[in-house]
Amino acid sequence: MTYVALGVAAWLFVIGAYGMVTSKHLVHLCICLIVVQTSTYVLLSAIGFRAGATAPVFYDISLSTPAVDSVVQALMLTDIVVEATVAALLLALIVQIDKRTGTVDPNKIDLMKG
Amino acid sequence: MHFAPFPVVIPLLAAALLTALSGILPRRLIDLIACLTSASVLVVCCYFVHVTERTPIVYWFGGWAPVHGFPIGISFVIDTMGAGLAAFVSLLVLGAFVFSWYYFESIKSLYHALMLVFLAGMCGLALTGDLFNLFVWFELMSAAGVALCGYKSEETGPLQGAINFGVTNTLGAYLSLTGIAILYSQTQALNMAQVGASLASKNPGNVFVLIAFIFIASGFMVKAAAFPFHFWLADAHAVAPTPVCILFSGVMVELGLYAVARIYWTVFAGALEPYAATVRQLFLIIGVLTALVGGVGCFSQRHLKRLLAFSTISHMGVMTIGFGLLDAGALAGSALYVLGHGMVKAALFICAGILLNRFQSVDEFELQGVGKRAKWTGILMLIGAIGLAGVPTFGNFFGESKIEDALDDLGLSWLDTVIMISGILTAGAVLRVWARVFMGWGERRPDQAAGAPKIPMQRETEGQPDRTPWTMWTPAFCLLALSVGIALSTPLRQSIESAAHHMQDVGGYQTLVLQGRVQFKSVPAAEEHFPSFWRELLTAAIAAALAAWALFPGTLGTAGDAAVRVFCAPLRPFRAIHSGRIGDYVAWFIFGIAAYGGFLLLRAA
Amino acid sequence: MKYPLRLGLFLVGAIGLAILYGLAIARMPGEHESLYGRLINQLSQPQQHIRDAVTAVNFDYRGFDTLGEEFILFISVTGAIVLLRETYEKKKEEQMDAITPGRAVSQTDAVRTWTLALTGPTVVFGVYIVIHGQLTPGGGFQGGVVLATAPLLIYLGESFEVFKRVTSTPLIEITEAIGAGGYAIIGIIGWLAGSWFLQNVFPLGDQNNPSVFTGGTVPAINLATGIEVTAGFTLLLSAFLQQTLADRGDS
Numbered sequence: 030m031t032y033v034a035l036g037v038a039a040w041l042f043v044i045g046a047y048g049m050v051t052s053k054h055l056v057h058l059c060i061c062l063i064v065v066q067t068s069t070y071v072l073l074s075a076i077g078f079r080a081g082a083t084a085p086v087f088y089d090i091s092l093s094t095p096a097v098d099s100v101v102q103a104l105m106l107t108d109i110v111v112e113a114t115v116a117a118l119l120l121a122l123i124v125q126i127d128k129r130t131g132t133v134d135p136n137k138i139d140l141m142k143g
Numbered sequence: 144m145h146f147a148p149f150p151v152v153i154p155l156l157a158a159a160l161l162t163a164l165s166g167i168l169p170r171r172l173i174d175l176i177a178c179l180t181s182a183s184v185l186v187v188c189c190y191f192v193h194v195t196e197r198t199p200i201v202y203w204f205g206g207w208a209p210v211h212g213f214p215i216g217i218s219f220v221i222d223t224m225g226a227g228l229a230a231f232v233s234l235l236v237l238g239a240f241v242f243s244w245y246y247f248e249s250i251k252s253l254y255h256a257l258m259l260v261f262l263a264g265m266c267g268l269a270l271t272g273d274l275f276n277l278f279v280w281f282e283l284m285s286a287a288g289v290a291l292c293g294y295k296s297e298e299t300g301p302l303q304g305a306i307n308f309g310v311t312n313t314l315g316a317y318l319s320l321t322g323i324a325i326l327y328s329q330t331q332a333l334n335m336a337q338v339g340a341s342l343a344s345k346n347p348g349n350v351f352v353l354i355a356f357i358f359i360a361s362g363f364m365v366k367a368a369a370f371p372f373h374f375w376l377a378d379a380h381a382v383a384p385t386p387v388c389i390l391f392s393g394v395m396v397e398l399g400l401y402a403v404a405r406i407y408w409t410v411f412a413g414a415l416e417p418y419a420a421t422v423r424q425l426f427l428i429i430g431v432l433t434a435l436v437g438g439v440g441c442f443s444q445r446h447l448k449r450l451l452a453f454s455t456i457s458h459m460g461v462m463t464i465g466f467g468l469l470d471a472g473a474l475a476g477s478a479l480y481v482l483g484h485g486m487v488k489a490a491l492f493i494c495a496g497i498l499l500n501r502f503q504s505v506d507e508f509e510l511q512g513v514g515k516r517a518k519w520t521g522i523l524m525l526i527g528a529i530g531l532a533g534v535p536t537f538g539n540f541f542g543e544s545k546i547e548d549a550l551d552d553l554g555l556s557w558l559d560t561v562i563m564i565s566g567i568l569t570a571g572a573v574l575r576v577w578a579r580v581f582m583g584w585g586e587r588r589p590d591q592a593a594g595a596p597k598i599p600m601q602r603e604t605e606g607q608p609d610r611t612p613w614t615m616w617t618p619a620f621c622l623l624a625l626s627v628g629i630a631l632s633t634p635l636r637q638s639i640e641s642a643a644h645h646m647q648d649v650g651g652y653q654t655l656v657l658q659g660r661v662q663f664k665s666v667p668a669a670e671e672h673f674p675s676f677w678r679e680l681l682t683a684a685i686a687a688a689l690a691a692w693a694l695f696p697g698t699l700g701t702a703g704d705a706a707v708r709v710f711c712a713p714l715r716p717f718r719a720i721h722s723g724r725i726g727d728y729v730a731w732f733i734f735g736i737a738a739y740g741g742f743l744l745l746r747a748a
Numbered sequence: 749m750k751y752p753l754r755l756g757l758f759l760v761g762a763i764g765l766a767i768l769y770g771l772a773i774a775r776m777p778g779e780h781e782s783l784y785g786r787l788i789n790q791l792s793q794p795q796q797h798i799r800d801a802v803t804a805v806n807f808d809y810r811g812f813d814t815l816g817e818e819f820i821l822f823i824s825v826t827g828a829i830v831l832l833r834e835t836y837e838k839k840k841e842e843q844m845d846a847i848t849p850g851r852a853v854s855q856t857d858a859v860r861t862w863t864l865a866l867t868g869p870t871v872v873f874g875v876y877i878v879i880h881g882q883l884t885p886g887g888g889f890q891g892g893v894v895l896a897t898a899p900l901l902i903y904l905g906e907s908f909e910v911f912k913r914v915t916s917t918p919l920i921e922i923t924e925a926i927g928a929g930g931y932a933i934i935g936i937i938g939w940l941a942g943s944w945f946l947q948n949v950f951p952l953g954d955q956n957n958p959s960v961f962t963g964g965t966v967p968a969i970n971l972a973t974g975i976e977v978t979a980g981f982t983l984l985l986s987a988f989l990q991q992t993l994a995d996r997g998d999s
Binding site: 038042046049050051052055058062065066068069072073076100101104107108111114115118119122123125126129130135136138 | 275279282285286289290293298299302303305306309310313314317318320321324325327328333723724725726729730733
């Protein structure tokens with residue numbers, strides 16, 4: 030069952046990278062980077078999954094109930110925060126590029142040739 | 144032992160403090176606090192270097208020591224190599240703060256906060272013993288680096304450089320995280336020692352281990368500017384402010400290589416024992432390609448900062464060769480190379496910053512001859528160029544000779560030529576710039592102005608065009624003086640040699656972290672002899688000849704012109720590939736990972 | 749590089765990458781009990797009196813990672829503000845006068861009523877999620893993001909003027925720094941007291957009667973994180989909105 034989820038993770042990575050390579054708009058490129066990051070979330074939660082187990086919150090269930098892996102979920106949380114903040118930084122850069130050059134097409138900004 | 148969190152926590156706290164009080168404090172006090180913080184981190188890290196000579200320090204955060212030998216918390220494993228790197232990081236950050244003292248426009252105290260957090264991230268990367276912790280500090284470094292790179296956002300150049308930097312490094316980091324997750328599924332651990340022990344004992348098959356290795360190493364190789372992941376480095380350096388360039392070239396990219404080395408030895412060395420030859424071949428290929436691409440790129444640039452960036456790429460290739468030999472002597476050579484190269488490169492970037500401050504340009508042809516008014520800067524640049532060539536006792540010399548000794552021992556002497564070519568091209572380029580700018584030599588061609596790069600040059604400082612402030616040239620002078628003298632000290636060389644042996648001692652590392660027992664292999668006493676230096680002198684001589692020929696191309700007549708045409712023919716596609724387009728960089732990244740991974744699998748499976 | 753060449757290079761690489769990824773997936777073990785996860789699930793309540801194992805991992809067992817992550821948030825917000833502020837400073841005088849209350853799009857009564865009515869419950873809900881992180885799913889990050897939507901609701905319901913009055917930027921910057929620094933200081937408390945950095949040295953509370961104060965340092969860290977995340981996202985919102993409105997005032 031989880032092989033489907035793992036396959037989705039691989040697909041997301043590749044399709045996100047494809048979007049970045051063929052992008053014609055910087056915001057689209059940033060979102061494709063987020064898609065690549067999303068593939069790691071799917072990968073992490075698929076790795077932590079146990080069939081028939083419940084969430085690792087033992088507020089009203091006993092400690093012996095089988096629960097999914099809590100460590101990968103904590104890693105995912107850190108991952109999400111990192112992604113959101115990096116995206117914010119990149120979007121701020123994109124807003125400024127639009128203001129300076131009037132374009133957001135990554136193929137048209139030509140300053141770094143050579 | 145108690146001081147273990149200091150290098151990371153104190154800069155973070157200082158950054159938060161500076162941001163909270165940014166409206167109130169005067170600029171000088173902010174500078175002072177920043178300098179004091181980095182100086183204190185330097186002192187603590189030097190103390191660590193001294194204390195961890197025999198035994199690394201293992202510090203468990205939150206007091207979460209291993210439960211029945213299974214680690215459940217995060218640890219710092221501070222050994223001499225890591226502590227030495229952290230000390231070097233803080234030294235360069237201190238130099239950068241002195242350079243930007245008072246003359247660098249800072250928006251309240253945000254520049255200082257960014258630099259301090261950058262320092263904390265780099266120290267964390269050097270000292271950690273946990274895979275996910277490594278990823279977190281890596282991302283912290285990248286975020287702070289992107290913000291610092293795009294700092295001067297009035298111009299478009301920094302913005303494009305910062306985006307290229309941010310996107311490529313983040314993409315690499317997430318592939319690394321994919322690798323870490325894949326490893327976790329097999330070993331159920333995140334502590335490096337635990338993962339290494341688990342991989343070695345379970346042996347999930349060479350295909351799995353090799354793929355996990357290439358995934359995890361990829362993000363750090365992007366940071367280390369290995370070919371074909373090196374494109375972002377030139378863009379970022381061309382536009383970042385000078386104190387930031389000092390850090391990028393001096394120590395940030397080297398930390399990428401350090402992370403690959405650390406991961407290889409603590410996590411993968413046991414499981415990849417039978418395939419060490421293939422891994423060695425892979426890193427030698429990467430190193431050679433990087434060194435050559437960087438060298439060619441360096442010599443063909445006229446933008447001074449971009450030229451220095453390509454030279455960093457080339458030297459990173461040499462360091463990768465040193466690591467790739469998987470030998471303790473070569474690793475010690477790489478460490479010495481990091482020290483020497485970092486100091487020399489930092490000093491050269493400071494010279495570029497001084498030129499920018501006084502003459503508002505970093506284009507080689509625009510600056511032709513104007514350097515006569517800045518003689519002392521010229522002398523610093525000349526010494527830097529000699530250091531890049533590895534002339535005896537300067538800069539790269541000791542590191543380079545150790546790597547070459549190891550190459551000779553392993554029967555790979557032909558790679559010495561690659562190292563020589565890298566030195567020739569990079570030192571030749573800097574010598575050419577020195578001669579043109581500070582001596583006014585070189586033919587002036589009418590088409591010079593037409594070839595100027597479009598990257599606009601922005602003022603970084605409230606400049607004083609008549610003289611260079613002492614806060615600017617003092618760090619350069621000190622760093623160069625250190626680079627000349629530091630490797631002459633035999634205790635330092637021995638300390639680095641034993642640090643390299645400890646880094647490779649996988650069993651000792653795992654026993655110390657997981658069981659708390661000290662059981663390191665004894666370090667063989669190194670024979671002390673002054674390395675032979677005829678190769679380095681030859682490099683310097685050929686570099687000078689190359690620079691002279693570049694300055695006066697007509698002197699060799701028609702044969703010279705024909706040689707120029709042959710040499711420059713591959714340059715046009717070379718420069719076309721370095722297009723500055725982010726889509727290209729991503730395509731090269733994916734292709735590079737697939738190629739290297741395919742190489743590993745086909746040779747080892 | 750020409751586009752077809754780029755695409756070709758990528759496709760070759762993508763096929764290779766997909767094969768590598770697929771091979772790694774194929775060799776991953778099937779489901780079984782993960783030792784690390786099982787240990788944490790079993791230990792978090794008896795040892796630390798924390799019922800939510802994910803929060804225990806995030807703020808206690810692997811709290812040092814979360815400190816780094818907090819500072820990534822802090823530095824990215826700082827960086828974004830530095831990047832966005834450059835143009836804003838220059839146009840400040842012209843634009844801020846131009847954005848008069850009359851320029852704001854007047855909202856319909858329905859929108860105003862609902863957004864303003866929901867602001868209060870949003871704040872309460874956000875605070876609830878923050879302080880109950882160690883008992884139920886939640887914590888500083890999740891609650892902080894919910895809290896950050898409260899100023900957004902004010903902006904949607906009222907005008908930018910009111911939003912500016914509610915979120916005075918210098919104060920929020922200081923709040924964010926206090927949140928970030930607070931986390932580090934909580935860690936230092938244990939360090940200075942002679943034990944380890946980030947050790948859980950506060951009283952753990954009663955295991956069988958869990959309340960908002962069980963868990964030792966974790967509620968305090970949750971609070972600091974919540975403050976920092978709220979302030980950070982509000983700052984981001986404010987900075988991006990200012991840029992957009994300065995743009996619109998321009999054209």
